[in-house]
Amino acid sequence: MAVGVKDVAAAAGVSVGTVSNVLNQPEKVAPATVEKVQRVIDELGFVRNDAARQLRAGRSRSVGLIVLDIGNPFFAQVARGAEARAQEAGLSVLMGSSDESTERESRYLDLFREQRVNGVLVTPVDEGRAAYARLAAAGVPVVLLDRDAPDGVLGSVSVDDVEGGHLAAAHLLELGRRALAFVGGPDSLRQVADRLEGARRAVRGFADARLEVVGVPALSVLSGREAGERIAARSREDWPDAIFCANDLVAVGILQAFALTGAVRVPEDIALIGYDDIDFAAAAVVPLTSVRQPAWQMGYTAVDMLLRDPDDVQVERRVRYRPELAVRTSTTG
Known part of the structure; x- marks a missing residue:
């Protein structure tokens, strides 16, 4: 029989709400309690039902990343930077390689939308595609990566x-x-x-x-x-x-x-x-x-931009680094 949140709460001697906070908002729980609950989770082999949680919350605990060629070490460094910032926020990175194909890129965009990701970073094959703006209009933040977006409709992190x-x-x-x-x-x-x-x-x-x-x-x-x-x-x-x-x-x-x-x-x-x-x-x-x-910094900054309130006028929506x-x-x- 699968172990549930109630089982974890009973074994740890805490409420179901506390277990939920440890899983989703650990910063709201005392460190000692977080440690105790995590220990019980490990002992019981509890695995969260993330699909159900996503349906309730409307968003998963992940961001999507689409690059032109994952075999290029430059994009591997970008991905490491993105993962570092995502991990700080308790998120994971789902990654795909378009291989410079708009068809492959479209499949990943559809997949990430179905997965209810918190946002999408994309190195676009064709920057003029309306798919990015449609995704943003549907409530999924989009940041162009390694590509400038001077019109301000989408966020962007690039190099000149x-x-x-x-x-x-x-x-x-x-x-x-x-x-x-x-x-x-x-x-x-x-x-x-x-x-x-x-x-x-x-x-x-x-x-x-x-x-x-x-x-x-x-x-x-x-x-x-x-x-x-x-x-x-x-x-x-x-x-x-x-x-x-x-x-x-x-x-x-x-x-x-x-x-x-x-x-x-x-x-x-x-x-x-x-x-x-x-x-x-x-x-x-x-x-x-x-x-x-600055490949690592570009990935880190792009995820950071995704996590910021897009309506906050203080948030820089277009970051452009200078090469060396x-x-x-x-x-x-």
Whole structure:
């Protein structure tokens, strides 16, 4: 027979209401009582009926998180930050990866709404989709993550990617590199478009500089390796003298291609810079210069924003961090 709240209350010598508070609002109960009730819960093997509780409360004890690619260490750090803030609030994080597919993203949005989550964090595949606003209108708070929402309809936590792209290209130009290449894609991703725009702005300030765009189908190591192989296969006079990658995974793939072919030396022949500053960047065979984003802090801040009263005018609904440059051997030797 399943153990219920009444059984826990009787064994702990407290009221059913006290047990309920320990489960849902432990800050209202004396620490010694919380410890006693939790000990009884463990001894009896009590498991709360969370589905029933959700129906009564109208909300679950979770938030939803949808990222573009859970295999990207940048998003793993974002998720850790989100989990840290959620845990402080007694919540859990339900996570899904859209894999840059609007169809997959829609399925997760529907699932999270069915689960009555407290709110949804999403790195959108298409920021113009009305699905986010509809979800917010239905009473489920939505915060765009790693994407800016300047209209104020939705909350957002992002990094200025145009500035980040400018930082990367300006660094290469300051080193005397003039034949730059940008490797990234797909173009539909706002992050890719903004980073490219920032690089173009930097190049415009140098009459003798040029920027080639090398498109890739995904921001992955495999896509980077294939792009690197194509570049290495060119005649030497057609090589760029510097490459700015839309993220670190692409840059790591290019490093791998150059190492496998043995034809291109980094940074002697081609300087290389990535974006995100994931752990792999500093640990690469040639430590990778990268544009750093505060990934953990972004996840933490986004959950914090979800938990704030949206009608409170004192609550910042649009947080935009500035990127930083982490300079390593792949550009400076």
